[in-house]
Amino acid sequence: MTRCVERSAGIAALLTPVGRGAVATIRVEAESSEVDQSIDKLFRAANGQTLLRQPVGRIVFGRWGRDSTFGEDVVVCRLATNNFEIHCHGGDAAVRCILEDLAQANFVTVPWQQQLSDFGGLLESECADRLSRATTWRTAEILQEQASGVLRRSLGNLLGLVANHSSAEVALAQLDSLLAWSRFGLHLSVPWHVVLTGRPNVGKSSLINAMLGYQRAIVFDQPGTTRDVVTAETAFHGWPVLLADTAGLRETSEELEAAGIAMARGQLESADARLVLVDVSQPPTGEDEQLIVNWHNAIVIGHKCDLGDCWGTKLPVTAIKASSVTGEGLDEIQQRLIKQLVPNVPAAGTAIPVSSRQVSLLCEARQALAEGNRDSAEDALKRLLDEPAADADRVRAAEGSD
């Protein structure tokens, strides 16, 4: 993406998400002469001073617009001599008007990632990007720590160990402790994928609805109801989870159902965790038992326990008895899932890699160091730390979405 700052009055970026919201924020970086030439014609502060006369850091209320009688109530904060943020009403209209006014004054609108990349390298840009995708407080808090320097400090320390020929064991141990958080780190911006499976009619759709607290999937008393994969995102204990309801598994000659079953198997292969449901109100079948054996890491749910128990000791001892009708067992399912997905929670201030680029460069550094090749390890760590943010698009395209 080319920046034409030289020929423009500056750049402007919408920092808040597009769409409805209480407040929207537009950040503007102006060429030095443009604040008085353009911005002072658009913004009239309630205290009567021009923007250039407002001290840096002051929050100023006023009106925005080319016409002095009409316009938008805004709050402007000067962040630095020529940089400021405009806080206006959320939603599309106010944002569009302000960006149009700025465009007419020759400001170029850029994506927020591009504007924030001026404040650091690719490492910072990746952390900020992942933070913007966090869907829970818990994940946002950890990503915020990485974005505010925890990860850079730890990597800088590691580079120092490698470059200064300190003990390879110490550097390897530090690399291992960073890499131990790889999966966790990638999931801070991508939910853990949990797939529900079981024979037709065991209550998969009912359980997903009960776990979500609303009717996401169709429930019906005939087997073979769910065909497509039905997903919904939620959070358990502050960790984002994508639940997937799938077609009941059975032998079938019906083409549409068979396609759904093939999809269900694909989902099961790639899942982070699986819930295998059996209907304990009915005697066990060979298919139930086969599923339990095939997916030995899965959490087994003895479902419809409100209707009685025909399984007795045939139900694995670790299985959770649950009912979508009474709610029994639902809390335990959440707890067990989270124990499996997030067995360890990092202490505050722990450095965590958050993108696949970071993880693969750490792996590269580890392998080089283990083979006694310090120069290559140092090179990988330097790339991790020093890659410029301007290459963000290229790297994103190369790594796909994490």
Ligand SMILES: Nc1nc2c(ncn2[C@@H]2O[C@H](COP(=O)(O)OP(=O)(O)OP(=O)(O)O)[C@@H](O)[C@H]2O)c(=O)[nH]1
């Ligand atoms: N008593 C009782 N009935 C349940 C429970 N869960 C589901 N049911 C009933 O069992 C039937 C099947 O439920 P579904 O949730 O559609 O089952 P499914 O596994 O999604 O079925 P397919 O999509 O066909 O594979 C419905 O009539 C539900 O009302 C439960 O915990 N207790």
Ligand SMILES: [Mg+2]
């Ligand atoms: Mg179903």
